[in-house]
Amino acid sequence: MELVTAEEMRRIDRHTIDAIGIPEIALMENAGRALADAVVRLVRRTGWHDMDAILLEGSKEPDAGEAGWGGGKPWAVLVGKGHNGGDGLIAARHLALRGVPVRIIYATPPEELRGEAARQRDIAERLQLPAGVYAPGAVDWSAMGGIVDALLGTGTGGTPREPYAALIREANASGLPIVAADLPSGLDPDTGQTADPCIRATLTVTFGLPKRGLVQYPGAEAAGTVLVAPIGIPVGLAAELGVSTWLLTPETLRNVLDADPDAPRQPDGHKGTYGHVLVAAGTRAMSGAGLLCATAALRSGAGLVTWAVPELLAESLIGAQPELMLAPVADGGRGDWLAADPLEVAAMAARRDALVVGPGLGRVPGSGVDGRGWLRRLWEALPPELPLVVDADALNHLAEAGDFAAWPKRPDATVFTPHPGELARLTGLPARDIQRDRIGVAREYALRHGVTLVLKGARTVVADPFGDVYVNPTGNPGMATGGTGDVLAGVIAGLLAQGYPATAAAALGVYRHGAAGDRAAAKRRSPASLIAGDLLAEL
Numbered sequence: 001m002e003l004v005t006a007e008e009m010r011r012i013d014r015h016t017i018d019a020i021g022i023p024e025i026a027l028m029e030n031a032g033r034a035l036a037d038a039v040v041r042l043v044r045r046t047g048w049h050d051m052d053a054i055l056l057e058g059s060k061e062p063d064a065g066e067a068g069w070g071g072g073k074p075w076a077v078l079v080g081k082g083h084n085g086g087d088g089l090i091a092a093r094h095l096a097l098r099g100v101p102v103r104i105i106y107a108t109p110p111e112e113l114r115g116e117a118a119r120q121r122d123i124a125e126r127l128q129l130p131a132g133v134y135a136p137g138a139v140d141w142s143a144m145g146g147i148v149d150a151l152l153g154t155g156t157g158g159t160p161r162e163p164y165a166a167l168i169r170e171a172n173a174s175g176l177p178i179v180a181a182d183l184p185s186g187l188d189p190d191t192g193q194t195a196d197p198c199i200r201a202t203l204t205v206t207f208g209l210p211k212r213g214l215v216q217y218p219g220a221e222a223a224g225t226v227l228v229a230p231i232g233i234p235v236g237l238a239a240e241l242g243v244s245t246w247l248l249t250p251e252t253l254r255n256v257l258d259a260d261p262d263a264p265r266q267p268d269g270h271k272g273t274y275g276h277v278l279v280a281a282g283t284r285a286m287s288g289a290g291l292l293c294a295t296a297a298l299r300s301g302a303g304l305v306t307w308a309v310p311e312l313l314a315e316s317l318i319g320a321q322p323e324l325m326l327a328p329v330a331d332g333g334r335g336d337w338l339a340a341d342p343l344e345v346a347a348m349a350a351r352r353d354a355l356v357v358g359p360g361l362g363r364v365p366g367s368g369v370d371g372r373g374w375l376r377r378l379w380e381a382l383p384p385e386l387p388l389v390v391d392a393d394a395l396n397h398l399a400e401a402g403d404f405a406a407w408p409k410r411p412d413a414t415v416f417t418p419h420p421g422e423l424a425r426l427t428g429l430p431a432r433d434i435q436r437d438r439i440g441v442a443r444e445y446a447l448r449h450g451v452t453l454v455l456k457g458a459r460t461v462v463a464d465p466f467g468d469v470y471v472n473p474t475g476n477p478g479m480a481t482g483g484t485g486d487v488l489a490g491v492i493a494g495l496l497a498q499g500y501p502a503t504a505a506a507a508l509g510v511y512r513h514g515a516a517g518d519r520a521a522a523k524r525r526s527p528a529s530l531i532a533g534d535l536l537a538e539l
């Protein structure tokens with residue numbers, strides 16, 4: 001399923017209306033009716049499974065409680081002056097038809113509505129649906145059963161102006177369930193940033209295609225449960241018009257990335273069929289990072305995994321995970337990578353199918369005799385076609401090198417797996433700015449540097465070197481704990497060794513890693529007690 005910006009949605013709407021000929025009013029009628037249908041189901045608790053709308057992957061099932069919402073009281077339908085308001089007016093009409101009482105509350109004088117929204121205002125008036133214009137403090141919210149937020153949609157920008165802002169604040173403070181039309185008013189549809197104020201919805205019914213902002217935090221939280229309602233947009237049109245951002249679902253993995261998450265193992269396969277990973281990770285202080293990473297590579301299905309460690313550690317790690325092979329690297333007796341020769345690691349990697357470097361790597365020499373750092377010497381010595389995952393400390397070394405843009409390009413699979421702090425060091429941008437537009441920043445970095453970028457954090461973003469982006473819905477806050485990143489790096493390396501192309505390996509790895517976290521969290525009393533090792537058994 002594609003994820004769209006407001007501008008992309010406008011182009012898709014326009015094409016549907018102008019080139020295909022479906023009248024705008026038909027799209028709007030479908031939108032308003034789907035919105036009403038969702039409210040009716042919450043009021044009557046009639047269930048979701050036969051609804052003509054899709055629960056967005058990663059969204060919780062809507063919960064109308066024991067009694068259903070509203071207690072028979074009227075629903076306040078908040079109407080803005082654009083088409084989003086038009087959707088709300090259509091929903092109000094369908095709610096009334098289905099026996100749910102409504103009160104229309106215009107944010108601005110109804111004379112200001114234009115186009116299709118004005119037509120809907122006139123229809124509502126002729127049907128004598130109860131309506132009034134908002135005045136601060138004048139609405140008795142305790143008399144209402146719930147709220148439909150049809151104030152601001154994809155045509156708006158910036159912080160809501162008055163009187164919208166005051167109305168949004170009152171709606172949020174009412175404690176009533178809020179169902180948002182298309183997106184919560186105050187949400188930036190492209191980035192997921194929430195304005196002050198922004199509607200806190202219990203449920204968002206988004207029209208045609210999900211907007212990007214609904215799947216990035218804090219927007220994902222403001223939106224609550226997200227239902228995607230079909231309104232008549234032809235299947236395939238988004239792709240035809242060049243939309244290149246997807247929600248990472250099993251269908252996306254299968255149909256866009258040719259990476260079936262349930263692909264069976266070959267019946268006649270042997271360990272050589274599934275590739276050999278070299279993990280260069282771990283020091284005396286952080287051997288666990290290497291162990292998690294290497295074990296995760298095994299669990300991802302790789303045929304063989306060799307764990308390269310500073311020599312001093314090797315003895316004590318024997319048997320730590322019996323399926324792993326250990327490859328001691330000369331370390332001058334230090335137990336870290338400071339004295340290790342990157343050329344030795346490169347030579348080991350050249351005999352394997354993928355290399356992951358970084359987890360628990362600790363310090364490495366900043367610059368060699370010829371002015372080139374440890375990591376760059378490794379980078380240049382590796383066979384260019386060898387799939388490579390660069391994680392954690394290795395990313396920090398790359399950032400410290402400062403001249404990555406001038407490093408020789410690797411033509412084949414190179415995957416970087418930074419969290420926002422690491423990407424901040426790589427780009428020089430404050431982490432806050434990265435979080436403000438995760439999709440945009442990740443896409444630009446991947447395009448510019450010709451790598452596949454995995455920007456970690458809630459709703460991980462995978463950006464490939466050609467401008468395509470995937471947003472992962474799996475995972476949970478319990479995974480915000482040390483070591484889960486090491487597991488992810490190992491999984492991706494394992495998939496690379498099995499022959500998946502970089503984007504497919506990164507996307508499938510991220511999806512499975514999050515799903516493993518969800519299974520592990522479900523087994524515990526609280527997600528907070530999840531530790532990275534729990535993920536290994538669930539991969």
Ligand SMILES: NC(=O)C1=CN([C@@H]2O[C@H](COP(=O)(O)OP(=O)(O)OC[C@H]3O[C@@H](n4cnc5c(N)ncnc54)[C@H](OP(=O)(O)O)[C@@H]3O)[C@@H](O)[C@H]2O)[C@@H](O)CC1
Pocket residue numbers: 013014024027028029031080081082083084085086087151152153154155156157158159160161162164181182183207231
């Ligand atoms: N196109 C289609 O076929 C379909 C579209 N559909 C629906 O249309 C929605 C998009 O409708 P839209 O383009 O009319 O924009 P919308 O968000 O309702 O508001 C525009 C108004 O907001 C105002 N405004 C702007 N910024 C503001 C601010 N910060 N604070 C306060 N006000 C602000 C701005 O006023 P102005 O600045 O011009 O005075 C303008 O009048 C879309 O989300 C979906 O719900 C569906 O029916 C399916 C078919």
Ligand SMILES: [K+]
Pocket residue numbers: 084149150151152153180181182183184185
């Ligand atoms: K809205």
